[in-house]
Amino acid sequence: MSASHNPTRDTASARLVANRVLVTLLCAGLLAAWLLPFATMSPNRLASGQTVGLSEALSAWQAIALLALSAVLAVAALRRPLPRELAHGVVLLASLGLLLITLYSLGDYAQRTLVEKSPSARVSQGSAFWVMAFCCALAAIDAFQRASSGWLLRLGYMLIAGGSVAMLFASGHFDDLSIMREYANIRDNFSDQFITHLVLVGSALGPALLIGVPLGLLAHRHVRLQGTLFSVLNFFQTIPSIALFALLVAPLSALGNAFPLLGEWGIKGIGAAPAIIALVMYALLPVVRNTYAGLKGVPPATVEAARGMGMTARQVLWRVEIPLALPVMLSGLRIVTVQAIGLTVVAALIGAGGLGAFIFQGLGQYAIDLVLLGAIPTIVLAVIADFTLQMLVVLSKPAGTRR
Amino acid sequence: MIELQGLTKRYGETSVVDDISLTVEQGEFCVLIGPSGCGKSTTLKMINRLIAHSEGKILVGGEDITTLPPERLRRRIGYAIQSIGLFPHWRVADNIATVPKLLKWPSSRIAERVDELLALFQLDDEGLHDKYPHQLSGGQAQRVGVARALAADPDVLLMDEPFGAVDPLTRDTLQAELARVHRQTGKTIVFVTHDMDEALRLASRVALLNAGQLVQYDRPAELLVAPANDFVRDFIGRADLGLKLLSRRRVEEYCRPAQRTRNNAIASAPTTWQVDANDRPMALLGGRLGESETARTVVNPEWTATPEMSMKEALSRMVWFRVTALPVLDGEGRLLGEVTMSGVMGHRS
Numbered sequence: 001m002s003a004s005h006n007p008t009r010d011t012a013s014a015r016l017v018a019n020r021v022l023v024t025l026l027c028a029g030l031l032a033a034w035l036l037p038f039a040t041m042s043p044n045r046l047a048s049g050q051t052v053g054l055s056e057a058l059s060a061w062q063a064i065a066l067l068a069l070s071a072v073l074a075v076a077a078l079r080r081p082l083p084r085e086l087a088h089g090v091v092l093l094a095s096l097g098l099l100l101i102t103l104y105s106l107g108d109y110a111q112r113t114l115v116e117k118s119p120s121a122r123v124s125q126g127s128a129f130w131v132m133a134f135c136c137a138l139a140a141i142d143a144f145q146r147a148s149s150g151w152l153l154r155l156g157y158m159l160i161a162g163g164s165v166a167m168l169f170a171s172g173h174f175d176d177l178s179i180m181r182e183y184a185n186i187r188d189n190f191s192d193q194f195i196t197h198l199v200l201v202g203s204a205l206g207p208a209l210l211i212g213v214p215l216g217l218l219a220h221r222h223v224r225l226q227g228t229l230f231s232v233l234n235f236f237q238t239i240p241s242i243a244l245f246a247l248l249v250a251p252l253s254a255l256g257n258a259f260p261l262l263g264e265w266g267i268k269g270i271g272a273a274p275a276i277i278a279l280v281m282y283a284l285l286p287v288v289r290n291t292y293a294g295l296k297g298v299p300p301a302t303v304e305a306a307r308g309m310g311m312t313a314r315q316v317l318w319r320v321e322i323p324l325a326l327p328v329m330l331s332g333l334r335i336v337t338v339q340a341i342g343l344t345v346v347a348a349l350i351g352a353g354g355l356g357a358f359i360f361q362g363l364g365q366y367a368i369d370l371v372l373l374g375a376i377p378t379i380v381l382a383v384i385a386d387f388t389l390q391m392l393v394v395l396s397k398p399a400g401t402r403r
Numbered sequence: 404m405i406e407l408q409g410l411t412k413r414y415g416e417t418s419v420v421d422d423i424s425l426t427v428e429q430g431e432f433c434v435l436i437g438p439s440g441c442g443k444s445t446t447l448k449m450i451n452r453l454i455a456h457s458e459g460k461i462l463v464g465g466e467d468i469t470t471l472p473p474e475r476l477r478r479r480i481g482y483a484i485q486s487i488g489l490f491p492h493w494r495v496a497d498n499i500a501t502v503p504k505l506l507k508w509p510s511s512r513i514a515e516r517v518d519e520l521l522a523l524f525q526l527d528d529e530g531l532h533d534k535y536p537h538q539l540s541g542g543q544a545q546r547v548g549v550a551r552a553l554a555a556d557p558d559v560l561l562m563d564e565p566f567g568a569v570d571p572l573t574r575d576t577l578q579a580e581l582a583r584v585h586r587q588t589g590k591t592i593v594f595v596t597h598d599m600d601e602a603l604r605l606a607s608r609v610a611l612l613n614a615g616q617l618v619q620y621d622r623p624a625e626l627l628v629a630p631a632n633d634f635v636r637d638f639i640g641r642a643d644l645g646l647k648l649l650s651r652r653r654v655e656e657y658c659r660p661a662q663r664t665r666n667n668a669i670a671s672a673p674t675t676w677q678v679d680a681n682d683r684p685m686a687l688l689g690g691r692l693g694e695s696e697t698a699r700t701v702v703n704p705e706w707t708a709t710p711e712m713s714m715k716e717a718l719s720r721m722v723w724f725r726v727t728a729l730p731v732l733d734g735e736g737r738l739l740g741e742v743t744m745s746g747v748m749g750h751r752s
């Protein structure tokens with residue numbers, strides 16, 4: 001990083017290597033590829049199988065491509081000969097290539113091996129696969145941090161990376177993998193739970209914004225309210241999520257029993273109602289705090305000028321305060337969305353459904369593939385939501401100051 | 404025209420502004436000045452009701468300001484503050500168009516008015532129309548702020564230390580520009596500052612405030628030559644009172660006929676100017692400090708004066724070049740007359 005500007009760290013390795021993070025990731029990936037199993041072969045869904053190393057699993061061209069891309073990454077990490085900006089671009093492309101090769105090889109190995117095996121035999125991904133995929137992702141993220149790339153480039157890269165992985169899945173290349181066979185078994189249920197998950201997150205975010213933004217406004221206008229408001233919201237935040245879900249079950253079931261009409265609307269002890277209420281309670285603090293912080297960050301002189309020009313209180317709010325506070329408010333929404341996607345997993349415990357249902361079901365059966373079917377989509381959802389809202393934050397900043 | 408009648412502002416028991424009465428005539432440039440906390444900013448903000456007054460009356464154009472909704476009042480009064488008051492998310496043109504948009508002018512008229520104001524502040528040839536405030540220099544941002552205040556062509560302009568945050572050189576340019584805009588538009592301006600030189604330079608009337616009370620309301624020259632009390636004298640600065648007075652005076656007020664000759668002959672007058680065939684001064688005969696009366700000094704373009712120059716600057720040149728007189732030249736470089744050290748001493752108004 002800044003090693004070259006720091007004389008005390010101007011050692012031989014610092015003169016040679018420009019990007020130490022990349023070197024570390026590369027070493028970790030190669031070490032994992034050499035020492036850890038790339039895939040696992042098992043006779044059936046639940047039995048533990050025998051491990052398969054990378055050398056055994058890869059065909060010749062795949063191994064060569066893997067080594068070639070690793071070599072490119074190694075060169076990009078050096079101070080010479082590539083100029084820095086070009087090196088970042090090379091890292092972005094090579095790490096995406098490496099990720100795709102790793103994914104492709106796994107699917108390809110499963111296809112080749114299972115031809116002569118019994119139908120119940122399964123191929124799953126091994127630990128080396130996870131380490132390699134993880135290192136590729138980290139290398140790309142690190143390159144973005146270093147490069148002075150604009151938001152448009154990031155968006156393009158994410159679309160290309162996401163698109164190519166999605167295409168591999170859509171082409172049926174992975175259908176022989178254990179996790180995809182598991183998916184084929186529960187296909188209909190999977191889409192139902194996926195949609196339930198999205199609906200739960202959406203129905204928590206809506207009320208959280210409707211309540212939270214006005215509360216943030218109120219906190220900004222009335223200084224005396226702040227103390228009480230923030231300590232109540234802070235208190236919600238400190239309750240562990242499982243405890244809050246459980247705490248809501250009793251009063252809601254009492255309510256549902258006392259008023260059968262409410263019960264028909266879905267207000268009962270278990271299911272969506274307590275889940276949504278708990279999610280809203282968790283979402284309130286970030287929404288209120290960021291609304292408040294965003295409004296507080298608007299320069300007082302700007303507001304005074306707006307009033308002095310003859311704007312009404314409402315015009316000052318909508319034309320000046322909200323537009324200027326929007327980036328901070330959207331950052332709050334970003335925190336809340338990612339948080340809600342994660343917390344909804346836990347809501348499966350009180351019968352709300354969602355992707356968490358697979359995780360807990362899989363844990364109960366010791367079916368790791370089922371657990372992954374719940375966990376991986378959750379992670380992907382969170383990453384997509386995080387990235388999309390990050391883009392919105394950038395776009396909501398006054399033009400000309402975006403980066 | 405703005406009238407303040409017994410204007411008072413209280414916060415609890417303390418009066419920040421205490422029974423101020425003054426009238427700002429149409430087209431007047433009134434500067435409110437005083438030490439920090441004297442109530443000058445509060446007084447200004449009561450005029451457009453950003454702060455509500457506790458007692459007394461404010462009339463703008465003969466109308467009591469409390470009879471209008473505050474927003475309508477403010478749209479009729481221009482308001483300029485330090486540059487951070489620009490809206491950072493709007494382009495320069497949108498910033499200037501703020502009040503016309505609030506008044507729902509047709510967009511063609513707004514565009515016309517924006518171009519007119521950019522031209523008035525000499526911002527039109529810099530391609531600033533579509534820039535955002537953070538892309539402007541301090542001086543440009545300040546001009547945009549004043550242009551925005553003038554956008555809806557208000558009769559009255561309120562300015563709260565508008566040049567407080569810019570460097571001295573830019574401030575000098577901005578002051579000259581504001582003086583020009585005031586002459587061109589004839590607006591009534593109320594201007595708050597704590598800088599006495601700025602006040603003396605711009606004001607047609609100065610209101611000096613202390614501890615919420617009006618101490619003296621007068622023309623700048625009167626303030627200098629007839630300070631109401633010791634506070635005024637101290638605030639103006641006793642030490643350079645004379646120089647401040649001279650900074651308000653122009654060379655033409657002190658200019659008197661010069662003795663001229665075509666040859667080297669020493670005349671009886673203490674200073675004689677040797678001129679060429681075009682009446683341009685070549686040399687000063689006599690009048691050089693510390694040398695004999697018969698000295699001949701060649702005129703240097705640096706130690707001449709023009710009728711528009713301030714007497715402070717003329718005096719400064721005399722001191723610096725160690726001469727007792729400066730030739731006053733017209734636009735062609737011809738000798739109009741002279742200003743002398745003894746003339747500065749003898750003149751009193």
